[in-house]
Amino acid sequence: MGATIKIPDPASPFPGLGVENEQGLLQWLAAVDHKLIGIMYLVMSLIFLLLGGVLALLMRIQLAVPMNHFLPPETYDQFFTMHGTTMIFFVAMPAIFGFAVYFVPLMIGANEMAFPRLNAFGFWMTFLGGVLLYFSFVAGGAPDAGWFNYAPLNERNYSFHSGIDYYAMGLLVSGIGSVVTSINLIVTVLHYRIPGMRMNKLPLFVWMVFVNSFLVLAAFPSLNAALALLLLDRQLNAHFFNTVGGGSALLWQHLFWIFGHPEVYILILPSFGILSEVFQVFSRKPIFGYAFVAASSVAIALLAFGVWAHHMFAVGLGNTVNSFFSASSMLIGIPTGVKIFNWLATMHGGKIRFATPMLFAIAFLIEFTIGGLSGIAFSIVPIDWQLTDTYYVVAHLHYVFIGGTVSGLFAGLFYWFPKMTGRMIDERGGKWFFWLWTIGFNLTFLVQHMLGMIGMPRRVYTYPNLPWYGTLNFISTAGAILMSVAGLLLVYLIWKCGRAGRTAGADPWNAYTLEWATKTSPPPMKNFEELPPVSDRRAWWEIKQKTNHDDNRK
Amino acid sequence: MEDPASFQADRINRLFNHFNIAAGAMLLLVIVLTLWFVIRYRRPEGDDSEGSQNEGNRRLEILMIGVPGLLLAWFFYETFTVSAAVMPSASPQRPPDVIITGHQFWWEVDYPGKQVITANEVHLPVGRQLLMEMRSADVIHDWWVPQLGNKMDLIPGNKNYLWLTIRKAGNYVGACSEFCGAQHAWMRIRVIAQDPADFNRWLDSNATAAMPPGDDLAREGKVLFETRSCAGCHGIKGTSAIGTAGPDLTHVASRGTLLTGMLATNEQNLGDWIDHPQRIKEGAYMPAFRFPPDSVKAIAHYLAQLK
Amino acid sequence: MQLVIFTEAFFFLCLIMSFIYMAYHTGFERRELSRLDIRSAGVYTAVLIASSFTLHLAERGYTRGKPGVLKGWLIVTIVLGAVFLAGQGTEYVRLIRDDITLNGSVFGASFFTLTGFHGLHVLVGLVILGIVTGLAFLRDRESAIGTVAMYWHFVDVVWIFVFTVVYVLPQFSSV
Numbered sequence A: 001m002g003a004t005i006k007i008p009d010p011a012s013p014f015p016g017l018g019v020e021n022e023q024g025l026l027q028w029l030a031a032v033d034h035k036l037i038g039i040m041y042l043v044m045s046l047i048f049l050l051l052g053g054v055l056a057l058l059m060r061i062q063l064a065v066p067m068n069h070f071l072p073p074e075t076y077d078q079f080f081t082m083h084g085t086t087m088i089f090f091v092a093m094p095a096i097f098g099f100a101v102y103f104v105p106l107m108i109g110a111n112e113m114a115f116p117r118l119n120a121f122g123f124w125m126t127f128l129g130g131v132l133l134y135f136s137f138v139a140g141g142a143p144d145a146g147w148f149n150y151a152p153l154n155e156r157n158y159s160f161h162s163g164i165d166y167y168a169m170g171l172l173v174s175g176i177g178s179v180v181t182s183i184n185l186i187v188t189v190l191h192y193r194i195p196g197m198r199m200n201k202l203p204l205f206v207w208m209v210f211v212n213s214f215l216v217l218a219a220f221p222s223l224n225a226a227l228a229l230l231l232l233d234r235q236l237n238a239h240f241f242n243t244v245g246g247g248s249a250l251l252w253q254h255l256f257w258i259f260g261h262p263e264v265y266i267l268i269l270p271s272f273g274i275l276s277e278v279f280q281v282f283s284r285k286p287i288f289g290y291a292f293v294a295a296s297s298v299a300i301a302l303l304a305f306g307v308w309a310h311h312m313f314a315v316g317l318g319n320t321v322n323s324f325f326s327a328s329s330m331l332i333g334i335p336t337g338v339k340i341f342n343w344l345a346t347m348h349g350g351k352i353r354f355a356t357p358m359l360f361a362i363a364f365l366i367e368f369t370i371g372g373l374s375g376i377a378f379s380i381v382p383i384d385w386q387l388t389d390t391y392y393v394v395a396h397l398h399y400v401f402i403g404g405t406v407s408g409l410f411a412g413l414f415y416w417f418p419k420m421t422g423r424m425i426d427e428r429g430g431k432w433f434f435w436l437w438t439i440g441f442n443l444t445f446l447v448q449h450m451l452g453m454i455g456m457p458r459r460v461y462t463y464p465n466l467p468w469y470g471t472l473n474f475i476s477t478a479g480a481i482l483m484s485v486a487g488l489l490l491v492y493l494i495w496k497c498g499r500a501g502r503t504a505g506a507d508p509w510n511a512y513t514l515e516w517a518t519k520t521s522p523p524p525m526k527n528f529e530e531l532p533p534v535s536d537r538r539a540w541w542e543i544k545q546k547t548n549h550d551d552n553r554k
Numbered sequence B: 001m002e003d004p005a006s007f008q009a010d011r012i013n014r015l016f017n018h019f020n021i022a023a024g025a026m027l028l029l030v031i032v033l034t035l036w037f038v039i040r041y042r043r044p045e046g047d048d049s050e051g052s053q054n055e056g057n058r059r060l061e062i063l064m065i066g067v068p069g070l071l072l073a074w075f076f077y078e079t080f081t082v083s084a085a086v087m088p089s090a091s092p093q094r095p096p097d098v099i100i101t102g103h104q105f106w107w108e109v110d111y112p113g114k115q116v117i118t119a120n121e122v123h124l125p126v127g128r129q130l131l132m133e134m135r136s137a138d139v140i141h142d143w144w145v146p147q148l149g150n151k152m153d154l155i156p157g158n159k160n161y162l163w164l165t166i167r168k169a170g171n172y173v174g175a176c177s178e179f180c181g182a183q184h185a186w187m188r189i190r191v192i193a194q195d196p197a198d199f200n201r202w203l204d205s206n207a208t209a210a211m212p213p214g215d216d217l218a219r220e221g222k223v224l225f226e227t228r229s230c231a232g233c234h235g236i237k238g239t240s241a242i243g244t245a246g247p248d249l250t251h252v253a254s255r256g257t258l259l260t261g262m263l264a265t266n267e268q269n270l271g272d273w274i275d276h277p278q279r280i281k282e283g284a285y286m287p288a289f290r291f292p293p294d295s296v297k298a299i300a301h302y303l304a305q306l307k
Numbered sequence C: 001m002q003l004v005i006f007t008e009a010f011f012f013l014c015l016i017m018s019f020i021y022m023a024y025h026t027g028f029e030r031r032e033l034s035r036l037d038i039r040s041a042g043v044y045t046a047v048l049i050a051s052s053f054t055l056h057l058a059e060r061g062y063t064r065g066k067p068g069v070l071k072g073w074l075i076v077t078i079v080l081g082a083v084f085l086a087g088q089g090t091e092y093v094r095l096i097r098d099d100i101t102l103n104g105s106v107f108g109a110s111f112f113t114l115t116g117f118h119g120l121h122v123l124v125g126l127v128i129l130g131i132v133t134g135l136a137f138l139r140d141r142e143s144a145i146g147t148v149a150m151y152w153h154f155v156d157v158v159w160i161f162v163f164t165v166v167y168v169l170p171q172f173s174s175v
Helices: A025-029 A034-062 A073-107 A116-138 A163-191 A204-236 A249-283 A290-306 A319-347 A356-379 A381-387 A391-421 A427-453 A469-500 A539-553 B007-040 B058-086 B196-207 B216-227 B267-275 B293-304 C002-025 C030-034 C038-063 C067-097 C106-139 C145-172
Strands: B098-103 B106-111 B116-119 B121-125 B129-136 B141-143 B152-154 B160-165 B170-175 B188-194
Touching: A025 A034, A034 A073, A034 A116, A034 A391, A034 A469, A073 A116, A073 A163, A073 A204, A073 A249, A073 A391, A116 A163, A163 A204, A163 C002, A204 A249, A204 A290, A204 C002, A204 C106, A249 A290, A249 A319, A249 A356, A249 A391, A249 C002, A290 A319, A319 A356, A319 A381, A319 B007, A319 B058, A356 A381, A356 A391, A356 A427, A356 B007, A356 B058, A381 B007, A381 B058, A391 A427, A391 A469, A427 A469, B007 B058, B007 B160, B098 B121, B098 B141, B098 B152, B106 B121, B116 B121, B116 B196, B121 B196, B129 B141, B129 B152, B152 B160, B188 B196, B216 B293, B267 B293, C002 C106, C002 C145, C030 C106, C038 C067, C038 C145, C067 C106, C067 C145, C106 C145
Parallel strands: B098 B129, B121 B188
Antiparallel strands: B098 B106, B106 B116, B129 B160, B141 B152, B170 B188
16 A cells, blocks of 8 residues: 555544543533534434424414414414524524534544534534524514514514514524534635645535535625614614614615525535435446536525525516526526536436435435426516415425425435444335335425415415315325324434444445545544545545555555 | 416416426426436446446536526516516506505505595406505515416505506405515405496495495494594594594495405404404404494494495 | 634625615715714724734734734734724714714614624724733733734724715715
């Protein structure tokens, strides 16, 4: 074997614990190891997934039949607000950061993140934000003006109780967590790569997380500004958004969507990264068109800041402004579409294995395409004028968030579960989960396209007995129940296989990237003692080929 | 989408159909390729070799960018033309035909120049290009009647405009389409599109003052209405009730539904609403007055004859 | 630190854009705008810019291995920064006495928010500079000076934009 590179210890000394050493709660509370923090993020995400899922199930039960009396309107309004806020900020973001802080250092051949204590700080701030938000339930009522919280409905005179203040505080606090973790990730990728791994040789997951981190740094300030101004309005009687006092309801929308639109790309790029890895490993091929996939994510990140007003086409900005944002929104569809074809082309000529991660990846292709196309519908302004604020939007956003983001996260979960726990997830259980989830998801949301087209607005706690409304809603609720069953199965699988699943070696999938190069699963506290030099995008694959080659020569 | 009944809805519907064809084709392509590759390139039993190590194809990439790009350019062109046709100008130079003001949770309908103010049911003439002005008295609402075309937000502090050319007479339903609070779900819209002659007749009959009470019970109801704070919020033309915080009730009995689409208009429902409003439309700003049952009956009886 | 500055720059961009939006959408009252004292604000602006120079001199003291120079100029920087904040404070007091408050008008809300958040960043900068100065006294050298200097210069640059938008531009526009 050629000369190896010694991987440096992290700046902070090791606490002298192995991941296997059980020190109970203290180990977790005091953790600065990126792997432990990664797991904490993922556990947090799962807990909030169950909470947000219960909220959704209750909402769907209320909507199962016309003029239902299961939930009173105020409660329903709190539920749909909390459901959206939870899923975006306390399920998807933590899951993304969890996978990122766990696997980015491993994939670049590092032993730690650049700032381990900052890493821990970021996690606890995110968690605190979630706690603050949910505390509102017992402190006078949860926020009830929607996750997008439009003005002036969000002002004190229309929303008297403090739910919205908790919403603002919770998001400000967890936003700090997101920003510092993104800074941490950027510095880690820039300065801790193993020599030989140039920036254009990064595994796509690392690249996507890297680009994504810049998006977070640029987008969250707009939300912070909006929330700060809102708190000034509500607590100190300023008049930024209060029309009565001279403020502007539209200013809130602009500030919110300048954050909100990049946010949805923040939620999808890391999943694109995970799926890129999964498509490669389970087709046994390198990604098709690496440069285009990488470049398109930069294009998306830049364009993301030029499309926000497509959420405001019905607000009366005028045809000129609308046309500009229509063009930019159509433009951003192109790099996204390019990626779909690249992933398809990756499967072409491959030797596809249908393990659970790959099933999610394949379902993603179709589901995300549906979501992407319905999104293009909205970029066509006159169509938006009919379909915005209807169930067509609800269908669209769930197809991109669940069909897109969550499919990627589930693929990542099943792909990386052996590395994180040292155990395989039972394939049969995984497939049951996949099919229950996928059938339930499509049943729930496919019909919602129709509901939007026949006139059902969104954010309504009930609806009149118009033709097809009851039937389609009932089908949707049936799908939601199926998804809930799948969710329970997931928890059971994680619990059972995490404790007693089949033992996994260091590299059960015969994969391509460096996280699989650690000596054990889960990795030892110090990820790598030393690694051979690398130069290929599939660094671990390159090392394995060289080793085989050398072995064969002996 | 719903059967278009206006020029605007028709143009948008056609555009939507074009889009569905293109999108459907794209989706079909992705589904076919996915299924084909998944079947054709699945790993053969016992085969542990790698797939063909094809790293990319620049020409194919350009194609994958170019074709969607051309399609989008076409749809951008259509966006431009249909937007201009449906919304010729955002700040029009002539006075509006009808002014809609959104309230939590009802619609105020004002026909300027005719001194007609109604609520919740909007009569409109067929065959003319109408200009509707949209305002809000409190939070953001949104006017949407799917069969009549595009929606438009009602934003406090702003005036928005909607152009409407209805082609077919009939009744059209819609709903508020911007979350506006607890009873957003029951801020529904009913548009009654009429031939111009019928419309003018309706307009004239609505410009009149309210019907005087026809019997003793109604008289008692009117007195109660004027003295027991109803008049503080509701107006009835020709009486001393000039409140504007709630819907105008001058011709309430001529409307098909109460509470913006929630209940049919009849004496029983009127009585129930006055008696226990928060149990019917929780969150609406109608206070629960706890009138004695006789008073409720009288007021309901009076209102029920205000055709 | 560059990344921190990157994200904070976007934050101030949003606040400045909101200020300008409020100026055009709702409009500020002439009476309130005229109460701003551009002359004294200009003096305090010069003080803040001077503090960037003195901090640069302190940095040079560090890189040339002259701890005395480092410590001396650090103290001057802190004093200058404190003078700036005191100046802002007197401006605030004067405006509030004149009935221009955060909750009183759109101008008040916009002015106090934009300058207030900037002032908060200056305060944080002073605290950090204080810590660095303390450490410099304890150890004679302080390698964090480079990073902290970046932050302080950023705060300075932001102020130039804020000053321009709040004090200078209204002199020329009809808003």
